[in-house]
Amino acid sequence: MLSVDIEKKIKSVKGDRILKVSGTFSQEVISGVYGNSGVGKSTLFNCLSGLSNPTKGIITHRDEIWFNKESEVNIPPQNRNIGYIFQGNSLFPHFTVKENILYAVRKEHINDLDLSSLLSQVEMEGMENRYPYQLSGGQLQRVAIARSLAQKSKLILMDEPFSALDLEIKQKLYKLIKFFKEQYELMILIITHDINDILYLCDEVLWVKEHQADGLLKKGVFKKEIESKLKLL
Amino acid sequence: MPDLSPIYLSLKLALLNTALLLLVGLPIAYWLSNWKSKAKIFVESLVSLPIILPPSVIGFYLLIVFSPKYLFGETLAGMGIQIPFTFSGILIASLIYSFPFMVQPIQKGFEEIPQHFWNISYTLGKSKFETLIKVIIPNVKHAILTGVILTFAHTMGEFGVILMIGGNIPGVTKVASLAIYSNLEALNYEAAHFYSIILLVISVIIIFLVNLLNSRRRKNAIR
Numbered sequence: 001m002l003s004v005d006i007e008k009k010i011k012s013v014k015g016d017r018i019l020k021v022s023g024t025f026s027q028e029v030i031s032g033v034y035g036n037s038g039v040g041k042s043t044l045f046n047c048l049s050g051l052s053n054p055t056k057g058i059i060t061h062r063d064e065i066w067f068n069k070e071s072e073v074n075i076p077p078q079n080r081n082i083g084y085i086f087q088g089n090s091l092f093p094h095f096t097v098k099e100n101i102l103y104a105v106r107k108e109h110i111n112d113l114d115l116s117s118l119l120s121q122v123e124m125e126g127m128e129n130r131y132p133y134q135l136s137g138g139q140l141q142r143v144a145i146a147r148s149l150a151q152k153s154k155l156i157l158m159d160e161p162f163s164a165l166d167l168e169i170k171q172k173l174y175k176l177i178k179f180f181k182e183q184y185e186l187m188i189l190i191i192t193h194d195i196n197d198i199l200y201l202c203d204e205v206l207w208v209k210e211h212q213a214d215g216l217l218k219k220g221v222f223k224k225e226i227e228s229k230l231k232l233l
Numbered sequence: 234m235p236d237l238s239p240i241y242l243s244l245k246l247a248l249l250n251t252a253l254l255l256l257v258g259l260p261i262a263y264w265l266s267n268w269k270s271k272a273k274i275f276v277e278s279l280v281s282l283p284i285i286l287p288p289s290v291i292g293f294y295l296l297i298v299f300s301p302k303y304l305f306g307e308t309l310a311g312m313g314i315q316i317p318f319t320f321s322g323i324l325i326a327s328l329i330y331s332f333p334f335m336v337q338p339i340q341k342g343f344e345e346i347p348q349h350f351w352n353i354s355y356t357l358g359k360s361k362f363e364t365l366i367k368v369i370i371p372n373v374k375h376a377i378l379t380g381v382i383l384t385f386a387h388t389m390g391e392f393g394v395i396l397m398i399g400g401n402i403p404g405v406t407k408v409a410s411l412a413i414y415s416n417l418e419a420l421n422y423e424a425a426h427f428y429s430i431i432l433l434v435i436s437v438i439i440i441f442l443v444n445l446l447n448s449r450r451r452k453n454a455i456r
Contacts, residue, residue, distance in 0.1 A: 046352075049352075049356050050355075050356075051352050051355065051356070076355075077352075077355040077356050078355055078356075078358045078359065078360065079358075080356070081358065082356055083356075084352070084353065084356040086349050086352070086353060090349065090353055092350065092353070092354075092368055092372075093372065094368075094371045094372055103354075103357060103359075103367070104357045104358075106358060147357075151357060151358070
């Protein structure tokens with residue numbers, strides 16, 4: 001369970017805005033974060049991962065407080081153990097596939113890693129010595145997922161993982177994400193502005209409208225809201 | 234066979250200068266790339282100053298600073314340290330004169346690193362130092378190599394500032410460029426040609442290396 005009740009000042013071309021988000025993401029499900037571009041979805045992920053600090057509020061993961069402005073608690077990103085898959089290519093260009101994955105493995109887990117099995121799970125067997133520039137968009141995302149698994153993260157944040165991917169590759173990734181969620185009992189949060197991603201993958205949705213979101217919607221409720229919005233058009 | 238000591242001296246000066254500037258320039262370039270202050274433009278201007286400042290001006294002020302007639306030079310002389318007309322003198326002059334050639338490309342390299350490289354590494358549990366060493370510096374290596382090559386080349390060709398602070402003492406401060414000048418003055422064209430051709434070959438190799446690095450970088454950027 002990941003609880004968020006934060007405010008964060010964000011700068012945009014239209015001037016400063018306040019992002020206000022509250023909600024509780026359920027454990028071991030796939031949650032979507034939906035909203036138009038520039039509403040603060042990535043800023044929310046940066047706050048969750050500790051890369052950026054909220055102006056005020058609280059973030060709690062399970063029983064651990066990650067951030068509390070009032071009591072000055074702020075767990076650094078290094079200690080939150082989040083698998084963060086950034087928009088676009090989130091692999092390091094100077095590392096091979098193998099090196100990118102190994103970089104994420106903590107010393108105490110290095111002996112547990114079965115690299116060939118991991119690569120085969122993401123259908124990347126035999127590609128461990130390739131560099132990121134030698135991979136397609138879908139392959140880059142699959143290696144990034146493998147890296148998060150090697151990191152032993154139980155919480156994975158994915159920022160627009162399907163943008164710029166064609167439908168076939170997208171569907172392959174959908175299946176892979178669903179499989180890993182079941183297999184490793186992961187909690188996955190996905191930022192997207194594509195309704196299809198939400199409808200196919202997510203069990204619940206945080207809908208950020210005009211920099212604000214209050215609580216998560218069940219997929220059925222989200223679908224109805226979207227349909228009624230489309231009827232109005 | 235002309236005296237080879239000017240060539241050795243030039244190479245020694247260029248290697249020492251490049252190594253020292255790399256040690257000093259790398260942290261300064263990193264600091265400048267991250268520094269957010271209104272004063273940054275003044276510091277950057279100061280770093281760039283040797284590019285446009287005539288070498289004779291740098292040489293002249295260095296002579297003043299290290300002259301035993303003034304406080305600093307007097308203090309050094311009191312400690313038995315002489316800077317003008319020594320190898321140390323031309324090394325100090327080279328350090329100042331070539332400073333921007335090392336710092337500027339490396340600073341630009343650091344500035345081109347996307348913020349998400351840092352962020353990804355932090356979320357993977359790595360510290361700032363570990364990220365710098367294992368992720369950032371390897372991705373700035375082209376810029377570092379460019380800085381090293383440019384500094385080396387610039388030092389090999391230094392003339393005015395070395396003549397001012399070092400004089401033209403054989404085996405001590407008479408580098409290849411000064412040897413060309415001396416031999417030309419003495420109408421000894423054969424020796425001048427000998428030193429010139431060596432500097433020419435070194436320059437061609439260096440330009441080739443810089444262009445090779447840049448073309449590889451462009452290829453990687455396209456990928």
